[in-house]
Amino acid sequence: MFSSKLWRRGLFFLLITGFVVLYVSLFGSSYTFLPVRPLSVSKTDETVIMDENIAIDLYNSVRVICIILSMEKNLDTKTSAVNTTWANRCNKHYFIMTTELRTPDIINSEYPDNRSYLMHKVRSAFAFVHDKHMEDIDWVFKADDDTYAIIENLRFLLSHYDANKPGYLGFKFDKFVASGFMSGGAGYVISRQSLKQLVQSGIRENKCPFLTHEEFTRLGEDRAIAECLEKVNVPRLISRDVFGRDTFHPYQIELHYLGGLPNTLFTWCKEPAVEGRNCCSQFTISFHYTNPKSMLLMDHLLYKTSVYGRSVPTQMGKIMQVGQYKP
Numbered sequence: 001m002f003s004s005k006l007w008r009r010g011l012f013f014l015l016i017t018g019f020v021v022l023y024v025s026l027f028g029s030s031y032t033f034l035p036v037r038p039l040s041v042s043k044t045d046e047t048v049i050m051d052e053n054i055a056i057d058l059y060n061s062v063r064v065i066c067i068i069l070s071m072e073k074n075l076d077t078k079t080s081a082v083n084t085t086w087a088n089r090c091n092k093h094y095f096i097m098t099t100e101l102r103t104p105d106i107i108n109s110e111y112p113d114n115r116s117y118l119m120h121k122v123r124s125a126f127a128f129v130h131d132k133h134m135e136d137i138d139w140v141f142k143a144d145d146d147t148y149a150i151i152e153n154l155r156f157l158l159s160h161y162d163a164n165k166p167g168y169l170g171f172k173f174d175k176f177v178a179s180g181f182m183s184g185g186a187g188y189v190i191s192r193q194s195l196k197q198l199v200q201s202g203i204r205e206n207k208c209p210f211l212t213h214e215e216f217t218r219l220g221e222d223r224a225i226a227e228c229l230e231k232v233n234v235p236r237l238i239s240r241d242v243f244g245r246d247t248f249h250p251y252q253i254e255l256h257y258l259g260g261l262p263n264t265l266f267t268w269c270k271e272p273a274v275e276g277r278n279c280c281s282q283f284t285i286s287f288h289y290t291n292p293k294s295m296l297l298m299d300h301l302l303y304k305t306s307v308y309g310r311s312v313p314t315q316m317g318k319i320m321q322v323g324q325y326k327p
């Protein structure tokens, strides 16, 4: 009698524990996307004491337009986190999605709002930027709504290059496309001259034909754009620092820094990713797979927090590798 009661009690506890574990794994992980309350963003925050003169000079001389792939269902989560953090540091930004919502920072796509139409959305966004902003931008940065980007560091890297020459930067995979392709999630950037070549000869003169929906899906957005950039002779430019550390990162900072990156980051790359303390340049530009909460946290640590008595010297010497990869 006593032992069967004990047995039943044991079973009861087992069930409860099972439910708790199931609940936590379904709803409790740090990767569930809770709505992000839009915080007010001002370009200058008078509660933060900071000398931003160099960053402001670069804001005016290296003009970056950001196009951010998103979806209507992410508006209150991922889109909001990007809009609250780094999007406003671009000289201009657009979210690409299919929605009824009309705001000046959305490029409305005519395609279904899901992963199989990424390429269609990105092509139309490049064409839109080409037609509307050719005169007021120098570089186009394409990212996803789970990319976290430090735009000031992007401008610093780009300041080593000429926007009037063709050029394409990001985290390079040497696979599928002869001259390599830049990870779409880490974000990639092309110069104004590359945008001209991509849209005018690639898209409009049909050097990069519009593939069927199935072909685009199979190829993936980043590879399809890389293929097109190859066809219109846009060279791949180096984006590492002189210590061999990456600036663009296809995974979240935890995996790059603490380890656990997938094999493709080593086997698909002539210059494999490095895990650990040499993962990331001091002037790192991006991390993919950053969830909205982490985005807000990283942003707070980077932009609202300083370590007293430390700053970057105005004259640093050579810190970035500059040049182009051999085709």
Ligand SMILES: *[C@@H]1O[C@H](CO)[C@@H](O)[C@H](O)[C@H]1NC(C)=O
Pocket: 041, 079, 080, 083, 095, 103, 104, 105, 106
């Ligand atoms: C992004 O934030 C601005 C305010 O800073 C707002 O006007 C705009 O509508 C927001 N965009 C989206 C897509 O939510």
Ligand SMILES: *[C@@H]1O[C@H](CO)[C@@H](O)[C@H](O)[C@H]1NC(C)=O
Pocket: 112, 113, 114, 115, 116
């Ligand atoms: C995207 O939407 C289209 C049209 O609604 C549908 O045919 C396709 O299967 C969808 N793809 C995915 C990955 O959901």
